[in-house]
Amino acid sequence: MSEALSRRSALRLLGSAGAVGTVLAAGSCAPTLPPGAGSRTGPPAAPAAAGPGSAARIDSLLERLTLDEKTALLHGAPDPAPLGQAGYVPGVPRLGIPALRLADGPAGVRVTARSTALPAPVMLASAFDPALAREYGRVLGREGRALGQDVLLAPLVNLIRTPYAGRAFETFAEDPRLTADLARELVRGIQDEGLIAAVKHFALNNQEQGRDTVDVIAAERTLHETELRGFEAAVAAGAGTVMGASNKVDGVYACESKPLLDALLRKQWGFDGWVVSGWDAAHSTVAAIGAGLDMEMPGGTHFGRPLRDAVRGGSVPQDAVDLAVHRVLTTMDRFGLLAGRPSARPARDAAAGARVARKVATAGAVLLRNEHGTLPLSGAAARSIAVIGPTGQVPFVGGGGSAHVVPDGAAAPLTAIRRRAGKGATVRYALGEDLYGRALPAGLLSPPADLDDRFVDAGRGWSHAGEFRLAADDEWTLLVHYTGRQRPGVRLDGQELFPVREGVAEHFAGGLLGSAPDGMTVRRRTLTLKAGLHRLAVNAQGGARGQRFRIRYTTGASRAADLAEAVRTAKSARSVVLFAYEDATEGRDRTSLALPGGQDRLIEAVAAANPRTTVVLNTPSATAMPWLSRTGAVLQMYYPGQEGAAATADVLFGDVDPGGRLTQTFPADEQRTPVGGDPLRYPGVGGRQEYAEGVHVGHRWYDAQQVTPLFPFGHGLSYTSWQYEGLAVRDGAAGGQNGGLRVEFTVRNTGRRKGTEVAQVYVGPSHELRLDQPVRALAGYRRITLAPGEAQRVTVDVDARALSSWDPERRAWVLGSGRREVFAGRSSRELPLRSKVMVGSR
Secondary structure, rough: OOOOOOHHHHHHHHHHOOOOOOOOOOOOOOOOOOOOOOOOOOOOOOOOOOOHHHHHHHHHHHHHHHHHHHHHOOOOOOOOOOOOOOEEEEEEEHHEOOEEEEEOOOOOOOOOOOOOOOOOOOHHHHHHHHHHHHHHHHHHHHHHHHHOOOEOOOEEEEOOOOOOOOOHHHHHOHHHHHHHHHHHHHHHHHOOOEEEEEEEEOOOOOOOOOOOOOOEEEOOOHHHHHEEEEEEEEOOOOOOEEEEEEEEEOOOEEOOOOOHHHHHHHOOOOOEEEEOOOOOOOOHHHHHHHOOEEEEOOOOOOEEEEHHHHHHOOOHHHHHHHHHHHHHHHHHHHHHOOOOOOOOOOOHHHHHHHHHHHHHHOOOOOEEOOOOOOOOOOOHOOOEEEEEEEEOOOOOOOOHHOOOOOOOOOHHHHHHHHHHHHOOEEEEEEEEOOOOOOOOOOOOOOOOOOOOOEOOOOOOOOEEEEEEEEEOEEEEEEEEEEEEOOOEEEEHHHHHHOOOOOOOOOOOOOOOOOOOOOOEEEEEEEEOOEEEEEEEEEEEEEEEEEEEEEEEEEHHHHHHHHHHHOOOOOHOEEEEEEEEEEEOOOOOOOOOOOOOOOHHHHHHHHHHHHHOEEEEEEEOOOOOOOHHHHHHEEOOOOOOOOOOOOOOHHHHHHOOOOOOOOOOOOOOOOOOOOOOOOOOOOOOOOOOOOOOOOOOOOHHHHHHHHHOOOOOOOOOOOOEEEEEEEEEEEHHHHHHHOOEEEEEEEEEEOOOOOOOOOOOOOOEOOOOOOOOOOOOOEEEEEEEOOOOOOOEEEEEEEEEHHHHEOOOOOOOEEEEEEEEEEEEEEEEEEOOOEEEEEOOOO
């Protein structure tokens, strides 16, 4: 078996206690935070080791706890006063051990109460700004504490390995270096405010398809140089909790993997917090607690009665339970939760959260294309605008699943554009595509019934059956909008259109398409109907509180009418801003990189009618763009949070320079990606998946295979122009880099506008190391803002880790010595500066 797929060598590596280098700062400098950026309401993220008093307190509690009480601290339970959070641990009131509440939180605190809906983490990452990640984390930390939570299930630091990944928007990047930087600062930000960060999902949880069962095989080099980097950085930053993944790693469930949880996480990295399972990711009692899993969520299937029985029967030693409880209590004590009195919680600062949300959304906006001065909108182009697309009128705040947040409020982009354009401007709107359907005609059914707004009283039922006739074949989309948990039954020609399907995908449906603008849950089904007679039957139950529902539809004729209206509106305006979307959620992967529905056709038609068309993408990840060459501009806004409308207007009108850069490569061909065309790489074959790309993840693969992408990693345009010059590279020891390099060059704003640039540094391989290495690896970056004509000498310190490779024979990081090439520029494919330097030759 090849080195890349050697199961035995991977286990040997993970089980060893070999040296693992500490995570060093990957950017150019330590992040600086603005004064007063988040008030301190809890203990520091990484306080000094607990003193004798704390240790004695924990030991005393352990002696006094009964076995039942100990195991109750190691699994979830129903919350007697639920706040809508993901998990609850009851605590032990008689000993002053408080309950723990655990909330989802990659893009805001997910509870039933309103919370700041921040831009998706992938948009935060696009800013290439660790200091901004710290601010983002502080908003999460303060809000989590204010909303009664103790643990935040964030950040998610798994790499974007495949563009199909359903949760790509919840994480940061395809690049291990950038991911590590952001994970470190986000953890610090969350814990600055006294909230415990739970970094997830450890490890190799890079897809939703088969995530509960797939067996992932990856070599030790692949693990250390790619997927593990973010986790290692989070642990070094003091993360209080690590969440185990649902998948298997090398034949063993991640939550039962002693090589992962004990040998690597604790012994090599020195993690001293507790490990919690992913929800329903624990599969055993003896193996899991023996491997180092401390807490099962959301219930006690394995760590409740079975754990107590195992201790009493002798298959689990009492010491194993005590150790797990000790880890939980020690971490709680570190965060001031065992102080003997309820810790004061801060008030929410919604205004401050909104400011950070808008700041992140503008900083992470990526301008992918801009031809003939289409953007920014100014002069006549700003006074006559057509806004097209459903998400121009309905704000697309965030994705579904664990990332769903109930925001304080969210304006529609159309509203923000009209406000920014001013009174003298004409801003028209066209729907383009109907997401929520229109009312069935009153006379369609025989016998007739109004199905557009019905209320069924509590405890009652309602049903109706009718017939309708089609004169010709047609494609219909039928939709049901409803309140409550139990959806109405809708049958067409005897077939149930919206059956209840148990499983993750059903549970996590949501985001834009999952609910109507008024909050009703939405389900939709598209079918090709033949000409002739059809029978529609509806059955609804009022339940305990009554139920409101409506049945709606779209047809081929209605879609054609919407398209025609969009084209007419585009022709009537000087500029077009067309909003395109894709709804992503936990629980399912994407099936294509194409925009859903008829959006490609809509963009083609509108751009043909008006070449000054800007496409704004509210999409989760890489997108196919067959219409790209016909557009004037393309602006990637991902899921921009509750302030996304204002941030989008800021960028469109040039109030801010689009400062984001892609953290993932956009492929030109879906089959030419690191996992494309090989089902064993994705989604797996027979439950087994191989990370055969090795260390060549993301942009590294495109370079190694000499594949031209649609847009490269690090790409992003500006409203001004930039020039790079004067590259100088020298030994970094003088700057305290201990084997690193100091890279200096000048960046000049050669345009007429103030702008923001992300200067990037990459390093080539060492030919003295007999290891497969990337053609170029990201080694550092600097985000800078310059006035027109201004120049700045940029310094990027490249640490030893960026110049090292994991050697599986030595079981350690090894510096890649000899002559190395250093590159500097605007993206992984636009690197005008290059130089060679000797590494490790002193």
